[in-house]
Amino acid sequence: xxxxxxxxxxLSVPEGENLVLNCSFTDxxxxxxxxxxxxxxxxxxxxxxxxxxxxxxxxxxxxxxLDKSSGRSTLYIAASQPGDSATYLCAANYGNNxxxxxxxxxxxxxx
Amino acid sequence: xxxxxxxxxxxxxxxxxxxxxRCVPIxxxxxxxxxxxxxxxxxxxxxxxxxxxxxxxxEIFDDQFSVERPxxxxxxxxxxxxxxxxxxMYFCASTSGGRLNTGELFFGEGSRLTVL
Numbered sequence: 001x002x003x004x005x006x007x008x009x010x011l012s013v014p015e016g017e018n019l020v021l022n023c024s025f026t027d028x029x030x031x032x033x034x035x036x037x038x039x040x041x042x043x044x045x046x047x048x049x050x051x052x053x054x055x056x057x058x059x060x061x062x063x064x065x066l067d068k069s070s071g072r073s074t075l076y077i078a079a080s081q082p083g084d085s086a087t088y089l090c091a092a093n094y095g096n097n098x099x100x101x102x103x104x105x106x107x108x109x110x111x
Numbered sequence: 112x113x114x115x116x117x118x119x120x121x122x123x124x125x126x127x128x129x130x131x132x133r134c135v136p137i138x139x140x141x142x143x144x145x146x147x148x149x150x151x152x153x154x155x156x157x158x159x160x161x162x163x164x165x166x167x168x169x170e171i172f173d174d175q176f177s178v179e180r181p182x183x184x185x186x187x188x189x190x191x192x193x194x195x196x197x198x199x200m201y202f203c204a205s206t207s208g209g210r211l212n213t214g215e216l217f218f219g220e221g222s223r224l225t226v227l
Contacts, residue, residue, distance in 0.1 A: 004153075034216065043117075043202060043220035044154070089154065096167055097144060097206055097216050101154040 002027045004092050006102035014110050019077035021105040023090035028071045035064050035075050036089040038104065044089065048075070080109045113137045115219035117203050123225045127192050132222045134186045134203030143186045144204040144216070145178065147171070154202065160186065193226045200224075 003026045013019060023033070032051045036044040048064040050057045050073065056065040061078040077084055087106045091099035116135045124130050136143050145157040159166040160178050177189045186205075190197055200221040206214040 036218070041200075041223075044204075044218040046215055046217060049215045091154070091216075096159060097142065097204075097214070098156050098159065098167060098169075099146075099154075099216065100156075103153050 002092065002094055002100045004090060004100050004102040006088075006090060006105050008105060009103065010106040010108075012108040012110055013080055015080060015082060017080055019075075019080050019084070019107060019109075021075040021077075021088050021090075021107070023073045023075070023102055025071045025073075025092045025100070027092075027094065028068050029094065030068065030092045031095055032093045033064075033066055033073050034091045034093065034099065035062075035073075036091065038087045038089055040087075047088075075105075080107075082109045082111045085109050115203055115205055115217055117201075117219035117222050119222055120220065121223045121225070123227065124193055126195060126226055130190045130193055130197075130224060132188045132190075132201050132203075132224070134188070134219060135184050136186055136203065136205030137207075137217060138184070140205035140207050140217075142166075142206050142208055142214075143178075143180070144206075145188045146202045146204060146218075147199040148202065148221075149196075149199045157188075157201075190224075193224075195226050198224055198226045 034049045035047040048057045050066045063076045066073045087104040089104045091101045118133045143160045148154045158168040158172045203219045204216045
């Protein structure tokens with residue numbers, strides 16, 4: 001079964017610290033992996049998409065790495081801000097955009 | 112910036128009633144999806160739709176569910192006779208495709224369905 005796990009489930013950090021969010025997937029036969037942000041009661045905002053052939057992808061303060069062979073991806077958020085408080089979801093794409101989601105990393109950035 | 116829009120944002124219905132959730136995907140996208148998220152649980156795939164037919168569906172998408180693209184812009188999810196366990200946030204998503212249909216997926220804000 002294609003399971004996606006995110007650790008830690010929740011974390012709080014003081015403003016300015018770097019965030020490291022981990023995602024692991026059991027089946028490494030992915031086409032790509034997508035990171036999303038979800039605010040409470042809201043939709044999913046796409047942050048980064050990493051193709052299976054890529055090692056990392058960057059957008060502003062966000063950097064996502066992918067190690068397909070070991071079934072892991074990491075999302076780094078540099079110099080965290082209170083506005084970064086949200087739940088971050090990773091989703092592995094096994095083809096035809098049938099995404100397998102993790103349960104999310106719930107982040108609180110303390111001012 | 113183009114976005115996926117969904118209506119209604121919240122619907123409350125009685126068990127056994129029919130519900131239609133509506134979505135307007137991004138205009139040049141060709142592939143459409145419904146996902147759902149039961150409170151506190153993972154986001155789950157329901158169905159994918161391309162070229163006016165279902166491409167793939169999950170085991171959740173039983174005979175009570177149907178999808179339709181009634182015109183050139185709307186994409187709907189119908190639940191024929193709602194059950195308590197259908198209470199969830201339903202997300203519509205779309206993509207332009209890409210190799211093996213693995214392009215970036217864009218989600219709407221969701222429709223929260225509460226079944227009483």
